[in-house]
Amino acid sequence: MKFTTLKALGTSAAISLMAASSVWAAECIAPANPGGGWDFTCRQIGKILYDIGQVDAPVQVTNMAGAGGGLAYSTVVAERNTDPELIVAASSATTTRLAQKAYGDATADQVRFVGAIGADPGVIVVAADSPFQSLSDMVEAIKADPSSVAFAGGSAAGGFDHMKPLQVLKAAGFDDITSVKYIGVDGGADAITQTVGGFTQAMTGDMSEIVGFIKSGEVRALAVLTEERVPGFEDIPTAKEQGFDVVAVNWRGLYVPGGISDEDFQKWADRLQAVADSAEWKQAMADNGLAPFTKVGGDFQSWIDGVVAQTEELSREIGVIQ
Amino acid sequence: MDIFANLALGFSVALSPWTLTLAVIGCFLGTIIGALPGLGPSNGVAILIPITFTLGLDATAALVLLTSVYYGAMYGGRISSILLNIPGDEPAMMTTLDGYPMAKQGRAGEALVISGVASFVGALLATIALALVAPYLARIAYKFGPAEYFALYVLAFATLGGMASRNQAKAGLAALIGLAIATIGLDNNAGFDRFTGGNLHLSDGVDFLVAIVGLFAVAEVFFFIETHGRDSAVGVKLERVVVPWAEMWSTRWTMLRSSAVGFIAGVLPGAGASLGSFLTYMMEKGIAGEKGGFGTGVAKGVAAPEAGNNAAAGGALVPMLTLGVPGSGTTAVLLAVLMTLNITPGPTLFADRPEVVWGLIASLLIANFVLLLMNVPLVRVFVKVLMVPPALLLPGVTMISFVGIYSLSGSYFDLVLMILFGVMGYAFRKMDIPTVPVILGILLGYQMENNLRHAMTLSGGEWTYLFSSPIAIGLWLFAVAGFVAPIFLRGMLRRPQVAEADKVID
Amino acid sequence: MIRTDRVFGLVVILVALTYIVSAYNLPPGNLFDKLGPKAFPTIIGIGMIVCAGFLVLRPDEEPEWPPRPTLLALGFATLVLVAYAYALKPMGFLVPTAIAAGVLSYQITPHRRAAVLVGIGLSIGLFVIFKYALGLSLFAFPRSLTG
Numbered sequence: 001m002k003f004t005t006l007k008a009l010g011t012s013a014a015i016s017l018m019a020a021s022s023v024w025a026a027e028c029i030a031p032a033n034p035g036g037g038w039d040f041t042c043r044q045i046g047k048i049l050y051d052i053g054q055v056d057a058p059v060q061v062t063n064m065a066g067a068g069g070g071l072a073y074s075t076v077v078a079e080r081n082t083d084p085e086l087i088v089a090a091s092s093a094t095t096t097r098l099a100q101k102a103y104g105d106a107t108a109d110q111v112r113f114v115g116a117i118g119a120d121p122g123v124i125v126v127a128a129d130s131p132f133q134s135l136s137d138m139v140e141a142i143k144a145d146p147s148s149v150a151f152a153g154g155s156a157a158g159g160f161d162h163m164k165p166l167q168v169l170k171a172a173g174f175d176d177i178t179s180v181k182y183i184g185v186d187g188g189a190d191a192i193t194q195t196v197g198g199f200t201q202a203m204t205g206d207m208s209e210i211v212g213f214i215k216s217g218e219v220r221a222l223a224v225l226t227e228e229r230v231p232g233f234e235d236i237p238t239a240k241e242q243g244f245d246v247v248a249v250n251w252r253g254l255y256v257p258g259g260i261s262d263e264d265f266q267k268w269a270d271r272l273q274a275v276a277d278s279a280e281w282k283q284a285m286a287d288n289g290l291a292p293f294t295k296v297g298g299d300f301q302s303w304i305d306g307v308v309a310q311t312e313e314l315s316r317e318i319g320v321i322q
Numbered sequence: 323m324d325i326f327a328n329l330a331l332g333f334s335v336a337l338s339p340w341t342l343t344l345a346v347i348g349c350f351l352g353t354i355i356g357a358l359p360g361l362g363p364s365n366g367v368a369i370l371i372p373i374t375f376t377l378g379l380d381a382t383a384a385l386v387l388l389t390s391v392y393y394g395a396m397y398g399g400r401i402s403s404i405l406l407n408i409p410g411d412e413p414a415m416m417t418t419l420d421g422y423p424m425a426k427q428g429r430a431g432e433a434l435v436i437s438g439v440a441s442f443v444g445a446l447l448a449t450i451a452l453a454l455v456a457p458y459l460a461r462i463a464y465k466f467g468p469a470e471y472f473a474l475y476v477l478a479f480a481t482l483g484g485m486a487s488r489n490q491a492k493a494g495l496a497a498l499i500g501l502a503i504a505t506i507g508l509d510n511n512a513g514f515d516r517f518t519g520g521n522l523h524l525s526d527g528v529d530f531l532v533a534i535v536g537l538f539a540v541a542e543v544f545f546f547i548e549t550h551g552r553d554s555a556v557g558v559k560l561e562r563v564v565v566p567w568a569e570m571w572s573t574r575w576t577m578l579r580s581s582a583v584g585f586i587a588g589v590l591p592g593a594g595a596s597l598g599s600f601l602t603y604m605m606e607k608g609i610a611g612e613k614g615g616f617g618t619g620v621a622k623g624v625a626a627p628e629a630g631n632n633a634a635a636g637g638a639l640v641p642m643l644t645l646g647v648p649g650s651g652t653t654a655v656l657l658a659v660l661m662t663l664n665i666t667p668g669p670t671l672f673a674d675r676p677e678v679v680w681g682l683i684a685s686l687l688i689a690n691f692v693l694l695l696m697n698v699p700l701v702r703v704f705v706k707v708l709m710v711p712p713a714l715l716l717p718g719v720t721m722i723s724f725v726g727i728y729s730l731s732g733s734y735f736d737l738v739l740m741i742l743f744g745v746m747g748y749a750f751r752k753m754d755i756p757t758v759p760v761i762l763g764i765l766l767g768y769q770m771e772n773n774l775r776h777a778m779t780l781s782g783g784e785w786t787y788l789f790s791s792p793i794a795i796g797l798w799l800f801a802v803a804g805f806v807a808p809i810f811l812r813g814m815l816r817r818p819q820v821a822e823a824d825k826v827i828d
Numbered sequence: 829m830i831r832t833d834r835v836f837g838l839v840v841i842l843v844a845l846t847y848i849v850s851a852y853n854l855p856p857g858n859l860f861d862k863l864g865p866k867a868f869p870t871i872i873g874i875g876m877i878v879c880a881g882f883l884v885l886r887p888d889e890e891p892e893w894p895p896r897p898t899l900l901a902l903g904f905a906t907l908v909l910v911a912y913a914y915a916l917k918p919m920g921f922l923v924p925t926a927i928a929a930g931v932l933s934y935q936i937t938p939h940r941r942a943a944v945l946v947g948i949g950l951s952i953g954l955f956v957i958f959k960y961a962l963g964l965s966l967f968a969f970p971r972s973l974t975g
Contacts, residue, residue, distance in 0.1 A: 068508065071733070156510040156511075157857075180860065189647040193641075198464075212669055213668060215670045491880075494879045499876065501872050509857070511861045514854075517869075713933040713934075714942075718954075720909075724916070729958075734913045734917060
C-alpha cells in the first residue's frame with residue numbers, strides 16, 4: 001500500500017527527529033488544546049523541570065480539552081486520584097470555574113493546588129483617543145450612565161475578564177453591576193481590536209495581551225490590577241493607588257490529584273519552587289509578559305480557598321450562580 | 323524599493339541548507355498530515371511544537387518548519403477529498419464536490435494537478451499580498467464589529483440556496499441542523515451551558531472535526547460496506563496522469579478571483595479558510611451558471627476552493643502577525659509558537675522584528691515552491707492510493723480517523739459522537755440532503771449567534787444597529803443578491819438538466 | 829403513502845419542538861444581554877420546522893435503501909465501531925484496533941485471511957506511526973498490565 005509507504009517515509013523522518021522521546025517520567029495534563037495558556041504552562045514547566053534535572057526524563061504533555069478544563073478535572077478526580085506522577089496546569093480560570101460550579105459537582109477541595117509561579121496582571125485598557133484619562137473618569141461615567149461603557153474581554157460572561165471591571169466598580173461603591181455591558185470575544189487581542197475599532201469603550205484582560213498595542217500607542221492602560229506597579233511598565237498606575245482596592249492577577253500554576261501522599265505533594269512543591277527559582281523560568285516569564293508571583297505549598301492552598309470564596313460571592317451577585 | 327531590501331533580508335535569514343532541509347521535511351509531513359482525515363493543519367502544527375523544543379531550533383528555523391507544515395497541510399487536505407470523498411481538513415470539504423466526481427471518472431490525476439496548481443497560485447498571491455500590504459490591511463479588522471461579522475455570516479448562509487441539489491428545503495434544513503448543533507455548550511454571553519443535558523463533554527460544544535470526520539469518513543465506510551466498493555473511485559481505471567494544460571489554462575480567472583476572495587476572507591479574523599473556500603466555490607458556481615456543470619466534476623470546481631482556501635491561509639497570517647488575532651485554529655497554534663519563541667505578534671512586530679517577519683514571508687515563499695515541486699510529481703504516487711483494495715484502505719482511514727479524534731480529548735465520548743455523525747451522514751446522503759451545510763452551520767453558528775448578541779448588547783437592543791455601517795449594509799446587499807439570484811436564474815432557465823447533474827455528487 | 833422524507837420531516841419537527849421548549853426553559857441571561865440565550869435557538873428551531881414542513885408536504889421520491897441483510901450488516905458495523913470507541917481506553921490500542929479493522933475489512937470484502945492480516949497489520953503499523961512519529965499519547969496494552 002503506497003499510502004503506507006509514504007507514511008513510513010514520514011515516520012522515519014520524524015522518528016529520527018525526536019529519537020530521545022520514548023521514555024516518559026511524569027505526565028502534565030494541559031486541560032485545553034495546544035497553544036493556550038495551560039498548554040504553555042505544561043510545556044514550559046515540563047521542559048524546565050527536565051533541563052534543571054528535577055526529573056530524569058522529559059515530562060509528557062497530554063492535551064485534554066473539554067468543558068473549560070472541567071473534563072480534565074473530573075478525569076483526575078475520578079480516575080487518577082492517587083497518581084503521584086501527574087500534574088495538571090491551572091490558572092485563575094480554574095478557580096473561577098470551580099467557584100461557579102462550572103465543573104459539574106466538582107469542588108476545589110477534590111485536588112491539591114501545588115502552587116503558582118507567575119502571574120499575568122489584570123489590566124483595563126481604552127483606545128488611545130478615549131475621553132477617559134484615569135480609572136476614576138471611567139468609573140464616574142459608568143456611575144452616571146451604566147450603559148455608556150461597554151467592555152470587551154477574552155472570557156465568557158461571568159468569567160475572569162468580566163469580573164475585573166466589576167470588582168473595580170464594587171470597590172468604588174457602585175452596586176448596579178449587572179447592567180454594565182460586557183461582550184466576551186475570542187481572546188484579548190480580539191477584544192483590543194473591538195476597542196480600537198470603537199465598538200466597545202474599554203477592554204479588560206491580561207497584561208501579556210496588550211504589550212504590543214501599548215508600545216504601538218493604539219491603546220492606553222488605565223490601570224493594572226496588582227499590588228505594585230509592574231516592572232517594565234512603571235508608567236501604568238495600579239488601581240490601588242487610584243483608590244480602588246482591587247488585585248486581580250491571572251496566576252499560572254499546577255494542581256495534583258487529591259489522593260496523593262503528603263510526601264509526594266511536598267516533592268512537587270519542591271520541584272515547582274526549583275522551577276520558580278531557575279533562570280530559565282525567569283526568562284520565560286519575561287518573554288511572555290508574566291510578573292513574578294510565587295506561592296507554593298500550603299500557603300497557596302489557603303490563598304486559593306480565599307479566592308474561591310470571594311469569586312463565589314461576586315458570581316452570586318452578578319447572577320452567574322444562584 | 324523597500325520591499326526588495328526587506329525580502330533580501332528575509333531570504334538571507336531563511337535560505338540556508340539547514341532551513342531548506344527543514345522546509346522540505348515540513349512540507350512533506352504537512353502534506354501527509356493534511357491528507358489524513360481528522361488530522362488537520364492545527365493538529366499538524368501542534369504535534370510538531372514539541373519537536374521544535376526537542377531540537378532546540380532557533381526562532382527562524384522553528385518558523386520555517388512550522389509554516390511549511392501549515393502550508394503543506396493546506397495542500398494535503400485536498401488529496402483525500404479528491405480520492406476518497408473525505409476532506410482531510412475542514413477547508414477542503416468544498417473540494418470533494420467536484421474532485422471526487424472527477425476521480426470517479428478516472429481523472430483523479432487531473433484533479434490533483436489542477437487543485438495543486440490552484441493551491442500554489444492562491445498561496446503565492448496571498449504571500450505576496452501579505453508582504454506588500456499586511457500593515458495597511460490590518461486596519462480592516464478594526465472596521466469589523468459584531469454587526470459586520472453577523473452580516474458576513476448571513477451572506478455565507480444566503481448563498482446556500484445554490485448548494486442544494488433538487489430540494490432547497492433540504493439544504494436549508496441541513497444548515498439549520500448545523501446551527502442548532504452549534505448552540506450546544508457554554509453560552510458565552512450568559513455564562514451557563516445550554517442543551518448539554520448536564521454532560522461535561524458537551525460543555526465546549528461539538529467539535530467540528532468530530533462532525534466532519536463522522537459525516538464524511540465514517541459515512542464513507544458505511545457506503546463501502548453496502549456496495550463492497552462498487553460505485554466509488556477506488557479501483558477505477560486511471561488514465562495516465564498528464565498535466566492538463568488546456569484545462570488548467572481555462573481556470574486561470576477562476577484561480578485569480580478565488581485567490582482574491584479567499585485572501586480577504588482569510589484577513590477577516592472571524593471568517594477563515596473554510597468560509598473562504600465555501601464563498602469562492604459558490605461565487606464561481608454562480609458565475610459559471612447552470613451550464614458550468616459544477617458538482618459533476620469540473621476543473622473550475624476544484625480550482626476555486628483550493629485557490630480560495632490556500633489564499634485564505636496566507637490571509638489569516640495578516641491579523642495574526644499584525645494584531646495577534648488568530649483567524650483560525652491553525653494560526654492560533656502558530657501564534658502560541660511565536661510567543662514561546664519570544665516573539666509577540668502585534669502592531670509593532672514589523673518594526674521590532676523585521677528579520678522574523680521577512681524571514682517568515684521568505685520561508686512561506688520557499689515552502690510554496692517546494693510544495694508545488696513536491697506535489698505535482700507526487701500526484702502519481704497519491705493516485706496509486708486508489709489501487710489499494712478497499713478492504714485495506716477504508717479500515718485504515720477509519721482507524722486513522724478514530725485516533726485523530728481520540729487525540730483531541732482522550733475520551734470515548736467524541737468517538738461515539740463521531741459514529742452518530744457517520745450514521746447521520748449515511749442517511750443524509752441517501753435522502754439527498756447535502757452535508758456540507760451541516761458543517762458550515764457548526765463552524766459558523768457559534769460566532770454568528772455571538773456576534774448577533776454582541777450587537778444587541780452594544781446597541782442596547784436596537785435592531786437598526788445591524789445596518790448602521792457602510793460595510794454592514796454592503797454585506798447585507800450581497801447577501802440579498804446571493805439569496806435571490808439563484809431563484810431568478812432558476813426561473814429564467816426553467817430548471818434544466820442541473821438536477822440530474824448534481825445528483826452525481828451523492 | 830409513507831415516505832422517508834415525510835417520516836424524517838416529522839422527526840425533525842418533534843426534535844425542533846423539544847429544542848425550542850428546552851430553549852424556553854433556560855434561565856434568563858445577563859441584564860445587558862438584550863437578546864438573551866433563548867432567541868437564537870428559537871429562531872433556528874422555527875426555521876427547522878418550516879423546512880421540515882416542506883419535506884412532509886412535498887417529499888422527494890423514495891431513496892434506494894439497501895435490502896434488510898445489508899441494513900443489518902450496517903447496524904453491526906455501527907455496533908463494532910461503538911464497542912471499539914469504548915474499548916480503546918481500557919484495553920489499549922492494539923487488540924481493539926486489530927479486531928475492529930479486521931471486522932470492517934471483512935464486511936467490505938469477505939476474505940477471512942485478508943481481513944485478519946489487515947487487522948493485525950493496521951493496528952501495529954498505525955500504532956508505530958502515531959506513537960513514535962506523531963508523538964500522540966497512546967497505550968499499546970491496558971495500562972494496568974504495563975504499569
